[in-house]
Amino acid sequence: MTDVIIAGAGPAGTIAALVLAQAGVRVTLFDRASFPRHKLCGDTVNPGARAVLRRLGLDHVTAGGLSVKGMVVSGERGVRVIGAYEGECSGVAISRRVLDERLLTAAAAAGVEVQQGVLAQAPLRSDDGRAVTGLEIVGPSGRVDRQTARVTIAADGRSSRIARATDLSATPRWPRRWAFGAIFSGVNGLSAFGEMHVRDRRYLGIAPLPGGYANGCVVTGDRAALRDPDLLMTTIRDDAEIAGRFARARRVSDVAVLGPLAVDVRAAGMPGLLLAGDAAGFIDPMTGDGLRFAFRGGELAALEALRVLDGGWRDAHLRLDVARRSEFAAKWRFNRALRALAASPAAVRAAGVSAALLPPLLRRVIQYAGDVHLT
Incomplete structure (x- = not known):
């Protein structure tokens, strides 16, 4: 047996x-x-996850991936914070x-x-x-x-x-959200940072991948938005900060849908x-x-x-x-x-104001989200 x-x-x-x-x-x-x-998936092994692989003797499974130095988080009204992981910590982007x-x-x-x-x-x-x-x-x-x-x-x-x-x-019964994601080529402005763009009732993640590709994924619980058969591209096209970067991008995979999450x-x-x-x-x-x-x-x-x-x-x-x-x-x-914060438009706006006034606070959130304290 x-x-x-x-x-x-x-x-x-x-x-x-x-x-x-x-x-x-x-x-x-x-x-x-x-x-x-x-x-x-977000296709990123964060610093804490990478530490587990290293301890288990499996660090080689991420060979050839792109080093991820931290996260860029943006909100509405121009809020944008770059949070680099502390010290020598890094994640790795790999499909x-x-x-x-x-x-x-x-x-x-x-x-x-x-x-x-x-x-x-x-x-x-x-x-x-x-x-x-x-x-x-x-x-x-x-x-x-x-x-x-x-x-x-x-x-x-x-x-x-x-x-x-x-x-x-x-x-x-709550929360009920769905994720829509695909792989793209030709996305401009990619860097060594993952990206999270928090918007009203949804958020959009962008992760660089080896070979010049990028993972784009939108998560939402907005029932009206879910009726859009092309929700991922609609979200990208309607976002003033993001749309131009995808002007010449080409989707190279089917749009995968996952949910409720x-x-x-x-x-x-x-x-x-x-x-x-x-x-x-x-x-x-x-x-x-x-x-x-x-x-x-x-x-x-x-x-x-x-x-x-x-x-x-x-x-x-x-x-x-x-x-x-x-x-x-x-x-x-x-x-x-x-x-819960991302589900509340008022909370998202308040968080955006706080991030604009106190960017170090959001940088600490990025450190904790990346499990840097576990490396």
């Missing part, structure tokens, strides 16, 4: 698998996609298509059995229904199979079939099952720290799985919940506060 099976070969799943395999655990990793594949494939290659090299094109469609339950004993999977041919293991980790994203089937996660969870697992990555909860991505949550969350799930294999379950899912709260609770509060 495989010791641990993992649904989802994104960053959280591959980090969990790699940590376990390096400890001598037999691990099988399933993903419905075939890699490389495109993934809607998820490249990053995820490299992480998966590293996991396979460590001894993980990787099965691509395989959907983890449901959890297997014990006879009394109180524990998860494995996964029901569907292979490329459509054949349904049952895979059992001592520990199952669900890292299959914010729409996790496993977390939802076990009533561990749900989409909250927020996912709440009531626990980080149940007997037999641990959650990791976006399957364990998701907050709007405006601070760019999603990959650190994924990397560190995958590692925490793996460490708890190792304890289970060594000494039995003994409320492992509750211990993981405590570990995640200890690690992430302060940042979750910070992100929710920014999310």
Whole structure:
């Protein structure tokens, strides 16, 4: 029997698998996609996330990426603050298509059995229904199979079939926002800084990518705006600060849509099952720290799985919940506060006035958003 099976070969799943395999655990990793594949994301590994990779000996997976020295944040009425990361800290911009494939290659090299094109469609339950004993999977041919293991980790994203089937996660009634993103060539004015442009009821992120490309993504909960089939380009064209920079730009990917974004969870697992990555909860991505949550969350799930294999379950899912709260609770509060601010036009205007009068305050926010304190 495989010791641990993992649904989802994104960053959280591959980090969990790699940590376990390096400890001598037999691990099988399933993903419905075939890699490389495109993934809607900000495409930036912030300084804190980069520190996790470095500690795990995985800094090489970002090779060839662009150094990100900080963030440019703009608001309406000309407010603009440049926040450079302190000291030698930097993030790195690299497409998820490249990053995820490299992480998966590293996991396979460590001894993980990787099965691509395989959907983890449901959890297997014990006879009394109180524990998860494995996964029901569907292979490329459509054949349904049952895979059992001592520990199952669900890292299959914010729409996790496993977390939802076990009533561990749900989409909250509020906030409900959607992200629309694409890759562009020919965008003018790119630099070594990521960009966040906060506007009334939406925000637009722009991240430079290797090869002269840029990631552009707009996030909004404005229901009227969501009826626009070309919302991303409308947002760019209607923004006086941004439009000219995209005058000769060309979209080189389809527009990917993700939403509603927020996912709440009531626990980080149940007997037999641990959650990791976006399957364990998701907050709007405006601070760019999603990959650190994924990397560190995958590692925490793996460490708890190792304890289970060594000494039995003994409320492992509750211990993981405590570990995640200890690690992430302060940042979750910070992100929710920014999310609430961005949802209020009055608050956005007030924040713009504060940023114009006290730019050092916004620079400190940028440091914390980039997890510089964790490097």
